[in-house]
Amino acid sequence: MQLSRRLQSPPFQGAMLLAPALIVYGVFALYPLIDVFGLSFMKWNGLTPTRTFVGLDNYVQVFNNDPVFWGALRNTILWTIMSVAFPPLIGFGLALGLNQNIPGRAPLRALYYMPVIIAPIAVATMWRWMYDPFFGLFNQMLAGVGLQSVIKDWLGDRNVALFSVFIAYVWQTVGFSMVLFLAGLQSVSQTLVEASRIDGAGRFGVFRYVTLPALKPTITIVVILSLINSLKAFEIVYGMTGGGPAQSTQMLAMWAYTEAMQLGDFGRGSAISVVLLLITLAVVIPYLRWSLRRQDANQ
Amino acid sequence: MSALAHPFRPAGANKIDPVLVMLWILLIAVAALWIAPFIFIVFTSLKSNAMVMGTGAFAPPSEADWGNYSRAWARGKFSTTVLNSAIITIIKVPLGLAISAMAAYALSRIQMVGRRIAFLAIVFGTMIPFQVMLAPLFTLVNSLGLINTYVGIILPYLAFGVPYQVFILHGFFRDVPKELSEAALIDGASHFTTFRRIFLPISLPVLAALLILDFVATWNEFAMALVILQDNSKWTLPLGLMSFQSQFSNDYGQLNSAIVMTVLPATIVYLIFQRYFISGLTSGAVKE
Numbered sequence: 001m002q003l004s005r006r007l008q009s010p011p012f013q014g015a016m017l018l019a020p021a022l023i024v025y026g027v028f029a030l031y032p033l034i035d036v037f038g039l040s041f042m043k044w045n046g047l048t049p050t051r052t053f054v055g056l057d058n059y060v061q062v063f064n065n066d067p068v069f070w071g072a073l074r075n076t077i078l079w080t081i082m083s084v085a086f087p088p089l090i091g092f093g094l095a096l097g098l099n100q101n102i103p104g105r106a107p108l109r110a111l112y113y114m115p116v117i118i119a120p121i122a123v124a125t126m127w128r129w130m131y132d133p134f135f136g137l138f139n140q141m142l143a144g145v146g147l148q149s150v151i152k153d154w155l156g157d158r159n160v161a162l163f164s165v166f167i168a169y170v171w172q173t174v175g176f177s178m179v180l181f182l183a184g185l186q187s188v189s190q191t192l193v194e195a196s197r198i199d200g201a202g203r204f205g206v207f208r209y210v211t212l213p214a215l216k217p218t219i220t221i222v223v224i225l226s227l228i229n230s231l232k233a234f235e236i237v238y239g240m241t242g243g244g245p246a247q248s249t250q251m252l253a254m255w256a257y258t259e260a261m262q263l264g265d266f267g268r269g270s271a272i273s274v275v276l277l278l279i280t281l282a283v284v285i286p287y288l289r290w291s292l293r294r295q296d297a298n299q
Numbered sequence: 300m301s302a303l304a305h306p307f308r309p310a311g312a313n314k315i316d317p318v319l320v321m322l323w324i325l326l327i328a329v330a331a332l333w334i335a336p337f338i339f340i341v342f343t344s345l346k347s348n349a350m351v352m353g354t355g356a357f358a359p360p361s362e363a364d365w366g367n368y369s370r371a372w373a374r375g376k377f378s379t380t381v382l383n384s385a386i387i388t389i390i391k392v393p394l395g396l397a398i399s400a401m402a403a404y405a406l407s408r409i410q411m412v413g414r415r416i417a418f419l420a421i422v423f424g425t426m427i428p429f430q431v432m433l434a435p436l437f438t439l440v441n442s443l444g445l446i447n448t449y450v451g452i453i454l455p456y457l458a459f460g461v462p463y464q465v466f467i468l469h470g471f472f473r474d475v476p477k478e479l480s481e482a483a484l485i486d487g488a489s490h491f492t493t494f495r496r497i498f499l500p501i502s503l504p505v506l507a508a509l510l511i512l513d514f515v516a517t518w519n520e521f522a523m524a525l526v527i528l529q530d531n532s533k534w535t536l537p538l539g540l541m542s543f544q545s546q547f548s549n550d551y552g553q554l555n556s557a558i559v560m561t562v563l564p565a566t567i568v569y570l571i572f573q574r575y576f577i578s579g580l581t582s583g584a585v586k587e
Contacts, residue, residue, distance in 0.1 A: 032432040
């Protein structure tokens with residue numbers, strides 16, 4: 001009797017409903033997250049049973065004796081800055097355009113968004129082919145309009161490879177920012193827009209004093225999500241260049257993978273992961289606090 | 300619809316606005332840029348190698364070589380990779396949504412100790428880049444003896460799908476009027492029944508949106524599959540495509556057929572269920 005009543009109590013039912021998700025999340029997402037810190041203090045090849053504790057040695061090695069690491073860090077920072085600037089700006093422009101009274105808005109929106117749903121690895125393969133030095137789209141088009149002098153090995157030239165990869169990334173991610181901005185634009189109060197028009201505000205005035213302030217939270221969200229997504233850039237690099245040529249497109253996520261899974265140094269790979277993770281957390285934690293406060297305020 | 304009857308006119312005006320016409324032309328130009336890669340890939344997929352080398356990039360294939368598709372299918376072992384992707388997706392997506400919905404219900408509607416902490420821990424997961432954790436994830440799955448198994452990939456997929464879905468559904472369930480659930484609970488229904496009979500039916504549109512988003516995400520996932528599914532008999536479509544690229548990158552027609560076949564299922568799902576993508580995405584990030 002006692003037992004069956006306890007089994008029917010709301011907290012018990014709640015625990016039963018929560019348990020499957022919480023357990024699988026705890027074991028396969030949170031535990032590896034903690035384990036990456038542990039592994040970063042070990043010398044281990046990932047397969048043998050023996051792991052040796054080496055303290056901060058992996059970090060010392062990564063910072064002092066790993067020329068690739070600093071290049072990867074620099075590329076990651078450059079990539080992140082570009083990812084926060086360009087796709088959101090282009091997405092914002094497209095969203096502003098699609099928010100006007102023009103024909104064909106729905107198909108245009110569907111088209112801009114389409115690359116978002118394609119597997120990043122397929123995007124990488126597509127663009128690798130488009131950058132093909134001999135028969136690819138870009139060089140053929142350049143040759144077609146008489147710009148032979150501009151023709152390059154877009155992914156083979158260490159000075160341009162990172163930007164070539166980034167162009168593909170822009171193509172894939174602009175739709176994501178655009179959709180978020182469109183949703184934000186649609187929540188801008190039309191009464192306010194019309195009121196300011198009646199008060200004599202021009203197109204630019206309405207944008208500057210009504211639309212833009214109303215979009216502040218959306219802008220924050222898009223910027224943060226773009227930033228976080230850019231730190232994760234792995235598949236597109238893996239698929240297009242593998243970090244080359246001469247490590248010129250190497251980035252932290254990719255280099256952590258290479259150290260651990262390709263070169264068999266789980267300690268160093270994890271140390272690189274921890275660096276990337278700390279950078280990510282420095283952005284994520286303030287953002288989560290902000291968005292939870294906002295959510296609670298809406299409640 | 301009334302807006303579409305008078306295009307290019309700003310609200311309230313009855314004259315065509317030239318700025319809007321210019322803007323529209325610009326948007327069409329961007330659209331052309333955006334669609335160009337697709338056209339190029341489809342055209343190439345129908346060309347023989349000689350035709351690829353001999354004709355312009357945007358020249359339609361003079362004679363469609365559909366054989367590229369069947370040859371790429373066989374060489375790329377698509378029958379294996381499509382089957383693996385299908386099995387993993389069909390098990391993972393509904394199962395993941397079910398456990399997420401249950402958890403979201405418990406976290407939003409049942410008073411219990413530690414639910415704020417549990418909620419925060421889960422929401423935190425929406426932001427963790429799992430690409431950072433490929434090595435520990437491999438270590439964990441390997442220690443369980445699940446490398447190269449469906450279970451070994453499905454469990455991490457479930458884990459990384461939970462945060463976003465719980466976050467969205469939590470927000471949705473929280474806003475369900477109290478009267479609705481309390482009436483049922485007072486009538487003696489358990490939380491299990493209330494969840495199943497009341498909350499699931501009213502949240503069907505959200506569930507549909509999440510289902511479709513998750514289908515595409517699972518179908519496309521590459522990084523985790525790369526470390527966990529190392530045996531090519533267990534490869535999913537993205538792994539198969541990657542291997543195809545590294546082996547047969549000079550068979551341009553076949554390579555592009557392989558790309559088209561990899562991308563097609565997600566594209567079809569997208570074109571059919573387009574509006575769910577938008578609603579599934581925006582309901583989370585941008586709330587009024």
